[in-house]
Amino acid sequence: MAKQKRLFWNLYPTYIFISALCLISVGFYFSIVMKKFFLDNTVKDLQARSEILLYQFKPILFDGKILDDKCKQIGKASSTRITVILPLGKVIGDSDENPDNMEDHSTRYEIKKALKGDIGVSTRYSPTLKLTMMYVAKPIFGEDKKILGALRVSIPVSAIYERLSLIQSRIIFIGLIAVFFAAIIGWIIARRISLPIEEIQKGSDNFAKGNLDYNIFVQGAYEVVSLADSMNLMASNLNDKIKTVKSQRNELQTILSTLVEAVIAIDMHEKIISFNNSALKMLQIKDNNLKGRILVEAIRSSEMERFVKKAFISVIPLSEVITVQIKDEVILKAYSAPLNDDKDIRIGTVFFLYDITRLVYLENIRRDFTLNILHEIKTPVTAIKGFIETIQDNPSDDPQETQKFFNIISRQFDRLIEIVEVLVSLSKIEDETEKNIIELKEYSLNEVIIEAINKSKEKADGKDIKIEFNPDNELSAKINPKLLCRAILNLFDNAIKYSKQGGYVDVSIYKHDSEILINLKDQGIGIEQEHIPRIFERFYRIDKSRSRERGGAGLGLAIVKHIINAHGGYISVESNVGKGSLFTIHIPKLNSENT
Numbered sequence: 001m002a003k004q005k006r007l008f009w010n011l012y013p014t015y016i017f018i019s020a021l022c023l024i025s026v027g028f029y030f031s032i033v034m035k036k037f038f039l040d041n042t043v044k045d046l047q048a049r050s051e052i053l054l055y056q057f058k059p060i061l062f063d064g065k066i067l068d069d070k071c072k073q074i075g076k077a078s079s080t081r082i083t084v085i086l087p088l089g090k091v092i093g094d095s096d097e098n099p100d101n102m103e104d105h106s107t108r109y110e111i112k113k114a115l116k117g118d119i120g121v122s123t124r125y126s127p128t129l130k131l132t133m134m135y136v137a138k139p140i141f142g143e144d145k146k147i148l149g150a151l152r153v154s155i156p157v158s159a160i161y162e163r164l165s166l167i168q169s170r171i172i173f174i175g176l177i178a179v180f181f182a183a184i185i186g187w188i189i190a191r192r193i194s195l196p197i198e199e200i201q202k203g204s205d206n207f208a209k210g211n212l213d214y215n216i217f218v219q220g221a222y223e224v225v226s227l228a229d230s231m232n233l234m235a236s237n238l239n240d241k242i243k244t245v246k247s248q249r250n251e252l253q254t255i256l257s258t259l260v261e262a263v264i265a266i267d268m269h270e271k272i273i274s275f276n277n278s279a280l281k282m283l284q285i286k287d288n289n290l291k292g293r294i295l296v297e298a299i300r301s302s303e304m305e306r307f308v309k310k311a312f313i314s315v316i317p318l319s320e321v322i323t324v325q326i327k328d329e330v331i332l333k334a335y336s337a338p339l340n341d342d343k344d345i346r347i348g349t350v351f352f353l354y355d356i357t358r359l360v361y362l363e364n365i366r367r368d369f370t371l372n373i374l375h376e377i378k379t380p381v382t383a384i385k386g387f388i389e390t391i392q393d394n395p396s397d398d399p400q401e402t403q404k405f406f407n408i409i410s411r412q413f414d415r416l417i418e419i420v421e422v423l424v425s426l427s428k429i430e431d432e433t434e435k436n437i438i439e440l441k442e443y444s445l446n447e448v449i450i451e452a453i454n455k456s457k458e459k460a461d462g463k464d465i466k467i468e469f470n471p472d473n474e475l476s477a478k479i480n481p482k483l484l485c486r487a488i489l490n491l492f493d494n495a496i497k498y499s500k501q502g503g504y505v506d507v508s509i510y511k512h513d514s515e516i517l518i519n520l521k522d523q524g525i526g527i528e529q530e531h532i533p534r535i536f537e538r539f540y541r542i543d544k545s546r547s548r549e550r551g552g553a554g555l556g557l558a559i560v561k562h563i564i565n566a567h568g569g570y571i572s573v574e575s576n577v578g579k580g581s582l583f584t585i586h587i588p589k590l591n592s593e594n595t
Contacts, residue, residue: 015186016179023175023182031168038160039134043121046136049080050153057084057093058140061148067093081133083152084140085111092149097128105152110137114150123157131156196224203231212239262353265339266295270308273348282355284326295351299324304334311336311349321356331357380412387412438566440478442590445509445516446471448485453507455485456492460505465496469507477516477587479567487563488518490556491583495522499580511589515569518585526577535573536561 053074060066061084071082075095084093089106091099105111110120114137126133137152196218203216212235216228253276262279266272272290279285283299290298296305303322311318317337324330333354341347387405453467460467495505503523510517527535536557564571568588575581 012186012190015190016183019182019186020179023178027168027171027175030171031164034167035160035164038164039123039157042134042155042157042160043136046080046134046153046155047119047138049078050136050138050151053082053153054138054140054151057151058148061092061140064092064099068099071095079155081154083154084149085115085137085152086149087115087147102128108135108137108152110135110152111150113137114139114152115147117147120150120152126154131158133157134160192220196220196228200224200228200231203228203235207231207235207238212236212242262355263350264295264353265348265350266308267348268346270294270296270312272298279353282330282332282353283324301325307334307336308349308351311351314338329357330355331360377416380416383412384409384416438480438483440480440567442476443479443481445475445477445479445484445518445587448479448481449488449507449509449518451481452485452488452492455489456496459493459496463496463499464502465499466504467492467507468504471509475509475511475516477567477590479587480563483563484567487560487585488520490560491520494556495520495524495581498522498524500524514589516587516589518587520583520585521580523580526579527573527575527581528577529575532573532575536571 056074057067057070060070067084071084071093072095074080075082080095082093082095083091083105085091085105089104089111091097091102091105093099094102106115108120108122109124110122113120117139120137121135123132123134125131133154134157135152135154137150139147140149140151142148199218200216203214206212206214214235216232218224218228259276259278262282263274263276264272264279265274272293272295275290280290285298296308301322301324304324307318307320307322310320314336315338317335319333319335322332322334324332333356335352335354337350337352338346339348339350387409391402391405449469449471453469456467492505499505499522505523506519506521508519508521561571564585564587569586572584572586573581574584
């Protein structure tokens with residue numbers, strides 16, 4: 001594309017060209033008029049001279065010598081060439097030449113017209129004088145109106161041309177001066193026209209770059225000022241609208257960014273046009289350059305693809321539970337709705353995705369918990385009911401057998417009470433933790449561990465299991481001694497329960513960074529890796545049949561977890577099947593130790 005000239009350079013040269021063209025045209029026309037004016041005046045002058053000469057030459061027309069002398073005398077005095085010619089073209093008198101040496105003049109244009117009775121005027125080059133001459137010839141009439149001859153007077157036109165040249169030079173000089181001043185005036189006028197337009201153009205550039213606060217100020221013609229005012233008003237209105245749009249967009253982005261739900265909008269070609277941060281986090285997408293990508297390519301899932309296709313052909317909102325395999329299996333509650341523009345024309349579809357993986361997981365735990373607790377309660381209740389019915393239906397005279405039944409009923413009743421007490425205790429711990437009313441005080445951890453060891457000694461001795469504890473120094477933390485002792489005691493019970501005869505449980509305690517770690521290592525049967533994430537759930541058992549043989553309601557580790565959480569810590573597990581397990585309690589150190 002050719003480079004565009006600025007308005008000034010379009011206006012100014014044109015103005016100069018028109019001004020120069022007008023001056024040249026006027027000068028040319030004036031030169032022609034002046035030339036004609038001078039030539040006409042010269043003709044009139046020569047006619048006047050010829051009239052005067054006619055009165056002088058007519059009486060001596062046929063006296064050749066006197067006539068020739070008279071021509072030379074008057075011609076020299078008036079700087080005029082005078083020639084007298086007879087009707088047959090013979091020259092009888094001439095102011096510059098000898099008539100006898102001159103050729104026939106009857107063929108001359110002006111002579112021919114004069115001999116016919118008219119005034120002949122002609123301008124041509126004279127070979128005799130070697131000059132361009134203007135000739136005026138008039139007929140010489142006799143008394144009877146008979147043409148006696150012709151009188152011709154002439155002067156060189158070089159003088160006329162010199163005068164005309166002088167006038168033309170002056171015209172050109174004045175014209176150049178006029179062009180100079182016209183150029184100055186044109187410059188001023190062109191600048192007055194172009195400057196406001198350049199300012200408007202500058203303002204439009206600022207508007208195009210987004211600087212809508214720029215104000216165009218111009219002076220000049222009404223139309224230009226009105227244009228600038230209109231552009232300023234347009235920019236102001238546009239700025240207000242953009243600010244409103246930005247504010248609404250920021251509000252929308254803020255709302256979308258704070259939503260925990262994933263929001264994804266796609267066009268009619270299934271390409272992503274908008275999304276929020278929750279979509280990236282939920283779908284574990286690291287590349288945030290999703291715009292323009294096809295949704296099912298960004299989220300590779302057959303169920304998602306099916307739902308997208310279904311949503312596209314639907315004119316009403318849809319909802320469905322879908323499963324997406326990313327790193328792990330993610331269960332999503334997906335909603336879709338048509339996306340329309342301001343004219344209610346569909347331009348795409350918007351999707352809302354809720355991660356319900358945790359809810360499904362918790363629901364499964366709740367269901368398992370309900371089934372487990374019902375089973376745990378149902379077992380002793382059924383046993384109690386069965387033995388009572390047996391006693392009622394078959395009263396025995398054998399007191400020992402009856403006592404045996406009552407002992408079983410008593411044990412099952414104690415088991416039922418134990419389950420209820422543990423559930424009440426666990427509920428109380430959870431409630432106190434949520435309300436933050438568990439009393440914590442600085443206390444020796446060594447003393448808590450020793451107390452738990454002493455309480456477990458009887459069970460450990462029953463299986464010839466040694467509990468080894470060698471504290472290096474006195475460690476204290478903000479704890480609830482009774483609850484922490486119960487948690488460690490539950491861990492000891494599990495270690496003893498699932499350890500072989502003659503084994504050992506090793507207990508150690510030490511500081512690490514901002515924590516105090518209590519390690520309990522046993523030589524038990526170990527835990528498979530797939531069960532480790534769920535062993536702290538209520539009533540969860542790895543091997544239900546083997547767990548019931550060893551007793552317990554499956555709530556011990558759940559209590560441990562909640563007690564440690566109440567202390568602001570957590571518990572971790574490492575285990576190898578057949579080699580034993582390592583439970584580690586993490587408790588925060590005292591503030592003085594942290595500092």
